[in-house]
Every structure is written in structure tokens, then in C-alpha cells.
Amino acid sequence: MTVTEESYIRNLYDNGCRIVFYIEYVPITKNTEVLAPTDTEREQLEKAINVLRKQNDDVIFISFPGDEKSTGGCLAAGRGFFHINPVGDAEPCPFSPYSDTNLLKTGLLEALDSPLFQKLHASELLLQEHIGGCTLFSHHKEITDML
Numbered sequence: 157m158t159v160t161e162e163s164y165i166r167n168l169y170d171n172g173c174r175i176v177f178y179i180e181y182v183p184i185t186k187n188t189e190v191l192a193p194t195d196t197e198r199e200q201l202e203k204a205i206n207v208l209r210k211q212n213d214d215v216i217f218i219s220f221p222g223d224e225k226s227t228g229g230c231l232a233a234g235r236g237f238f239h240i241n242p243v244g245d246a247e248p249c250p251f252s253p254y255s256d257t258n259l260l261k262t263g264l265l266e267a268l269d270s271p272l273f274q275k276l277h278a279s280e281l282l283l284q285e286h287i288g289g290c291t292l293f294s295h296h297k298e299i300t301d302m303l
């Protein structure tokens with residue numbers, strides 16, 4: 157059974173689940189890129205999720221980062237969320253482990269206004285169209301230059 161089969165979703169539903177997250181593997185190092193879904197696999201997942209959405213109007217299906225295309229780009233760096241790593245660093249996203257701000261030393265509002273997040277917003281990297289995977293991962297050099 158796969159996680160997009162109706163029987164799998166029915167089992168989740170029967171057990172009270174009303175929100176299903178599909179989170180793609182996104183590499184954060186070059187040597188793990190081969191583990192990420194291919195463009196074809198991402199398209200298959202997107203089609204399967206769209207079918208599930210039509211068949212189950214009382215369940216919310218979220219695909220990450222797949223749904224970013226329909227939300228106007230990457231939601232990282234405070235456009236929708238940001239990630240706090242185990243040592244308190246405010247990162248644009250779990251797949252983009254860069255930070256210039258630590259929440260042990262500053263508050264949430266200050267973290268949202270960090271120099272890195274502001275540079276990311278101004279650069280429009282977060283708004284670039286992409287076919288899948290992580291927008292920020294594919295712009296590693298630009299982000300490290302911002303730091």
C-alpha cells in the first residue's frame with residue numbers, strides 16, 4: 157500500500173485524521189541529491205494528491221514543497237514560516253540551514269526581521285518559479301554570499 161492510495165487515506169480518516177502532510181525528501185548536501193524525487197515522481201505525487209483532494213473534500217492535503225507553486229513561491233524566511241534548529245538558530249527553512257540570528261539572543265519579531273531574511277526577500281529568490289525540490293537549496297552560493 158502506498159501513502160496516496162485511497163485505502164491508506166480511508167484508514168487515516170477512520171482513525172480521526174483530517175490533515176495529511178506529504179513532505180518530499182529535500183537534500184541539504186550535494187551527495188544526497190540522488191535521494192530526492194525526480195521531476196516525474198513529483199508530477200505523479202502532485203496528480204495523486206489532486207485526485208485525493210477531489211475525492212476527500214473533508215480532508216486537507218498539504219504537499220511540501222510541492223504546493224509552493226500554487227502559493228506564489230517558497231514560503232521560507234518568514235513568508236509563511238521559518239525553522240528554528242535545535243540550538244535556536246532561525247533558519248529560512250529546515251532544508252536551508254543558514255542563519256544569522258539565534259532565538260536565545262533575540263525575539264521572534266526580531267528574527268523575522270533578520271538581515272538574512274530581509275536579503276532573501278529583497279533578492280526575490282523566494283519568488284522564483286521552480287519545478288520541484290527546494291528553491292533555496294538550488295541557490296546555495298547566493299545564500300552563503302548573503303551571510
